[in-house]
Amino acid sequence: MRRRLLTIAMLAAAGSCGGEHSPAPLSPAAQRGEALFRAHCAACHSIEDGGNISAPALGGIVGRPAGSSGFAYSAAMRNSGIIWTREKLDRYLAAPREVVPDNEMAFFGMADPAMRSDLVEYLASTRATEP
Numbered sequence: 664m665r666r667r668l669l670t671i672a673m674l675a676a677a678g679s680c681g682g683e684h685s686p687a688p689l690s691p692a693a694q695r696g697e698a699l700f701r702a703h704c705a706a707c708h709s710i711e712d713g714g715n716i717s718a719p720a721l722g723g724i725v726g727r728p729a730g731s732s733g734f735a736y737s738a739a740m741r742n743s744g745i746i747w748t749r750e751k752l753d754r755y756l757a758a759p760r761e762v763v764p765d766n767e768m769a770f771f772g773m774a775d776p777a778m779r780s781d782l783v784e785y786l787a788s789t790r791a792t793e794p
C-alpha cells in the first residue's frame with residue numbers, strides 16, 4: 664500500500680513539471696510569478712489566446728508591441744507605441760496610469776519590486792498560443 668501511494672505521488676509530481684504550453688520547468692522566480700499572476704491578474708487576463716475576453720491574452724507578451732493581441736483595446740493602449748520589454752512591463756505594473764495615461768486596465772499597480780520582477784519572469788516564460 665505504501666509503495667502504491669509513493670508511485671502515485673511520483674506520477675503526480677512528474678505531471679506537474681510542465682503543462683501542455685510550458686514544457687520547460689519554470690524557474691523558482693517564474694513559479695512565484697505564476698502564483699502572483701493567478702492572484703492578481705487572472706481574474707481579467709489569461710495566458711492563452713481566446714481564453715478570456717475581458718482583457719488581452721498575455722502569452723508571449725515580452726517583446727510584443729502594446730495593443731497587438733486582437734483585443735478591443737483603448738485608443739490609449741493601441742497608440743502608445745510601446746514595445747513590452749521587461750523594463751516597460753515592470754514600470755507599467757508599478758503604475759499603469761503613468762506609463763499609459765487613459766488606458767483602461769482597472770489595476771492600481773503593484774508596489775513591491777520583487778513581486779513585479781517575479782511576475783515579469785513568469786510572463787517572459789510564456790508563449791503566444793493560437794486562438
Ligand code: HEC
Binds near residue numbers: 708719737741767
Ligand atoms: C480588472 C481587470 C484587470 C486586471 C486585474 C489586470 N489587468 Fe492588465 N489589462 C486589463 C485591460 C482591460 C487591458 C487593456 C487596457 C487598454 O486597452 O487600455 C489590460 C492590459 C494589460 C497589458 C497590455 C497588454 C497588451 O497586449 O498590450 C499588460 C501587459 C497587462 N494588462 C498586464 C497585467 C498584469 C501582469 C496584471 C496583474 C498584475 C494585470 N494586467 C491585471 C485588465 C486587467
